[in-house]
Amino acid sequence: MTDIHAHILPDADDGSSSLESSLAMLEREVAFGITDVVLTPHYHPRRGYAKTAAELKELFAAFAEEVAARGIPAGLSLGQEICYGEREDVVGMLDRGELLTMNGTNKVLLEFSVSRPPDDISEIAYKFSLHGYKVILAHAEIYPWLDLKTIASMKAEGCFVQINGGSLLRGSAGAAKRRAKALLKDALVDWVASDIHSFRPCDWGKVREKLRKYPADFFGKIG
Numbered sequence: 001m002t003d004i005h006a007h008i009l010p011d012a013d014d015g016s017s018s019l020e021s022s023l024a025m026l027e028r029e030v031a032f033g034i035t036d037v038v039l040t041p042h043y044h045p046r047r048g049y050a051k052t053a054a055e056l057k058e059l060f061a062a063f064a065e066e067v068a069a070r071g072i073p074a075g076l077s078l079g080q081e082i083c084y085g086e087r088e089d090v091v092g093m094l095d096r097g098e099l100l101t102m103n104g105t106n107k108v109l110l111e112f113s114v115s116r117p118p119d120d121i122s123e124i125a126y127k128f129s130l131h132g133y134k135v136i137l138a139h140a141e142i143y144p145w146l147d148l149k150t151i152a153s154m155k156a157e158g159c160f161v162q163i164n165g166g167s168l169l170r171g172s173a174g175a176a177k178r179r180a181k182a183l184l185k186d187a188l189v190d191w192v193a194s195d196i197h198s199f200r201p202c203d204w205g206k207v208r209e210k211l212r213k214y215p216a217d218f219f220g221k222i223g
């Protein structure tokens with residue numbers, strides 16, 4: 001059971017500011033039955049998260065060593081949640097190795113501004129595919145401007161869809177919850193992930209309860 005979107009890597013973004021909190025977050029994931037986690041720190045320069053790929057790889061190696069030393073049975077890999085704006089050359093940065101794909105595959109986890117879509121949203125799958133990349137839409141349910149029809153057509157063009165487990169639970173914003181459920185109902189979801197931060201834990205027990213009626217596997221490995 002793989003969690004493909006998690007802000008557990010310490011000191012990489014707003015996910016966790018200490019090793020101990022990161023280890024506690026990871027242990028909680030394992031206790032819920034998660035076997036593999038892709039660590040996906042933010043690339044979001046406007047919010048101040050712009051660590052280089054080299055810096056992230058260094059943080060990852062140190063964390064993975066600590067996790068192994070403590071015997072925590074979680075398979076770790078590294079990715080990045082990249083905030084996409086049409087003014088930034090994200091594809092070029094990926095090509096130059098300045099940004100990270102998911103676990104070294106051709107898949108790229110993208111988020112967008114919640115308030116407005118990038119001008120080239122309808123061409124994103126195509127633009128990334130020209131350079132061999134496949135886009136995973138991070139928490140596709142949270143955007144008021146991204147309706148089901150658009151998500152379905154992006155998926156038809158080769159994008160993958162990830163939703164946050166927490167969006168299915170009580171307490172999440174009503175519209176995001178409605179969209180998350182509609183995406184599941186229409187079989188448009190490829191992954192359900194935690195998007196865990198230290199300030200926002202994920203109750204996997206309740207999430208899995210909500211997913212029980214859907215036959216698909218939402219926790220596949222990134223391949």
Ligand SMILES: [Fe+2]
Pocket residue numbers: 005007081138195
């Ligand atoms: Fe995230």
